[in-house]
Amino acid sequence: MKKNGALIFLECLKKEGVDTIFGFPGGVVLPIYDELYDFDLNHILVRHEQGAVHMADGYSRATGRPGVVLVTSGPGATNTVTGIATAYMDSIPVVVFTGQVPTALIGNDAFQEADIVGITRPCTKHNYLVKDIKDLPRIIKEAFYIATTGRPGPVLVDLPKDVLTAEAEYKYPEKVHIDSYQPNYTGHPGQIKKAVDFILKSKRPVIYAGGGVVLSNAAPELKALAEKLKLPATTTLMGLGGFPGTHPLFMGMLGMHGTYAANMAVMNTDCLIAIGARFDDRVTGKIDEFAPYAGIVHIDIDPTSISKNVKVDIPIVGDVKSVLKDLLKLIPAQKVREFKKTLEPWHSQVRQWEETHRLSYKQEPKGKIKPQYVIERLYAATKGDAIITTEVGQNQMWAAQFFKYDKPRTFISSGGLGTMGFGFPAAIGAQVAMPKKTVIGIAGDGSFQMNIQELATAVQYKLPVKIAILNNMVLGMVRQWQEFFYDKRYSHTCISVAPDFVKLAEAYGAVGLRAKTPEEVDGVIKEALAVKDRPVIMDFRIDQFEPVLPMVPAGQPLNKMLLV
C-alpha cells in the first residue's frame, strides 16, 4: 500500500523505537503534524526550537537513547543550530528533522528557506537532504545508525515539503550498511597488553576518565579496574558519575576548577590512563606543562582524539567498555597484590594533597547564602538520588564540585560548547524520559533567562522539574574573571534588572519559592521536592561575591591553582 512521506516518516520513527519527539510546527512540516494528529507518538510542544534540541539532548543523556527533534524550515531550522552544536561537542546522539521548502524552490530564496544542511555541516556528525521519497526510509535508518554508533553525535535530516506529500510503497530497511562508515569497537589486543604492562610498572598511576565512559556505559568496568589495581581516579566534567563520586579512590574533578588533589596527582603521575577523554584545554591547562612525568595510555573510540592535543604513548582505539573488559582480563592475578603494595607511598601522597586543600567554603549562619551550601543541602535532601542538570558558569562548577554523583547519567551539563540556556530544557527532556525521577536544574540567574520560555512547556506537560537558581544578580563567572584578571572592571556583567522569579513562576502556572537566608534553604528545598505536578523555581539569593575555587588561570599549568 502506498503511503505519503509524512506517514512514512512517522512509521520509521516507530520502527526505530522512538517514543517521544520534541518539536514545533510550521508551514512545510504541516503534512507531518497532520499525520501526527491521530498517530500514536508522544510529542512535546516546545516554545522555542533551541529548547527542543536541548530537551532531546537531555533526554538522550539521561537514558542513552537517541533524542529526536522535529522543526520547520528557515528560522525553525536555524534556531536548532546552538542545540546541535552543543550535542556535537559532547557527542550526544540526537536526530534533528527539519522541514525544507519544496525541492523545486530550493535555492530560490523561498519563504522560510535556509540552507540548513550547509549551515550544520560542521556541527553534525553527518547530515542529509532527502530529495526523493524513495530514499526516505533508508536515510532515516542511516541517521539513527550514525547518531548512535561509533563516537555518537547529532545527525540532521532535511525534509522538503514535496517529499512529505509524495506517495511511495513503504518498506523499512532491516539492515543498514554504509561502505564508508565502519566504526571499530574492539581495541587492538597488542596495545591493550602493552597498556597493562605499562600500568603494572608504574609507581604513581592515575585514571583520568571522561564522558566516553558514560556514553559507552562503562562505569562498572571502570570501577572494577580502579578497585582491582587500587588506582586513584579523577574525571572530567563530562565524566562525573562515570566513577562513583563517594568512592574512596575518587579525587574529584580535575582541570580549571578541579580539586587540588586531582590536579596535583595528574601533574605528578608517571602513568596517566586517559579513558574516553579528549584533553580539552579546560582540563589540561598549559598544554606544554601538562602531566610532565607521565607516560600516557589513551583509550578512545575516535582516532582523531588521539594525539590531537597531547602526545600519547599507548593509544588504544576502541569502545571504552569493550577495551576495559579486555584489559581487565589481561591483568595477571599474581601481580596484583605486589603492585598494590608498591602504590602505598603514592596513596599517602594523594591523601595528603586531599587533606591540605579540600573543596571548602564558609557558611555564616547569619550571613548571606553561599551557593555551595545550597548544593550540599540539595544533595542531603535527595540523598544524591536525583538527576542534576546545570547551566553554564559558576552554577555549573559548584554543581560539579559539591554534589556527589555516584551513578552515570545523573549529571547533565554542556561541557564542550558551554551553552548557557542548556540546563533548563535539558532538565525537561530528562524529566520526560524519567517521569518518576527527581530532576533538578541548577541554574544561574543569567543562564536561566536564556531559555526561560520553556516554563510554559514544563507547565503544559505537568513536569515537576525543580530549578534551583543560584541568584547573584550578576553573570557570575564572567564577573569572576573581571575580578581576577581585568582589574575589577565589571563591564556589563550586572543583571540586577531581572524578573521576580517567584512571580514569574506563578505567572506561568508553576510554583515559585524564595530563600534569602541560610535557615530558609532547607525549607524551600523540602517544599519544592514535595511538588509532583508542575515545575518549581527556587530563587536562592546568594552571596554575589562568592568565587569558584580552586581556579587555574587560563594558560597556566594545573599546579598553579588559585586556592583562596
Add this chain to the structure above:
Amino acid sequence: MRHTISVLVTNEFGVLSRISGLFSGRGFNIESLSVAETLDPRISRMTIVTSGDEKVLEQINKQLNKLISVIKVYDFTGEEHIERELAMIKVSANQENRAEILSVVDIFRARIVDVSPRSYTVEITGDNEKIAAITELLRPFGIKEIVRTGRIAMARTPKQR
C-alpha cells in the same frame, strides 16, 4: 612539508563542501584540489595538495577518515608515484618571436592548441617543476593568461587504490 593526498569519497552532492569545510574549519591548508569520478560512478577521487608538519598531517588524515562520506584516504608521501598537472598558457606572439616560442614548446614537449594573430596558447602537462620551468621561459615573451589544473597523482605500484 608538502603532501599529496588522494581521497576516495562517495559521489554525492555536498561532498566537496564537507571536505573543504573540514580543511577551513580546522585551519588546514589546501594548495590545490582536483575532483573527478572514478571507474565506479558512485565514487569520486579528490586529489588534495596540502602542507603541514607530521602532527597536522596525522590529524588531516584522521579527520578525513572520520567524515561519513570518505571511503579511503591515501597519502603519497614517501611512496614512488607520478604527479601531473596541466596548464594552458596564452603567450604574446609576433612575427619575430614565433619561431623562438615554438622551439621552447618543442623542448618541453608541449603543444600549441590555439593560434591568433597576436598569441599562441600552449598546453603543457607535467609535474610542478616542469610547468614552473616553461612558465619562466615563456615569461619574457609576455604571458597574457595562465590557467592550471590541480595536481593529480598515481602510485607507481600496480596496487589498486
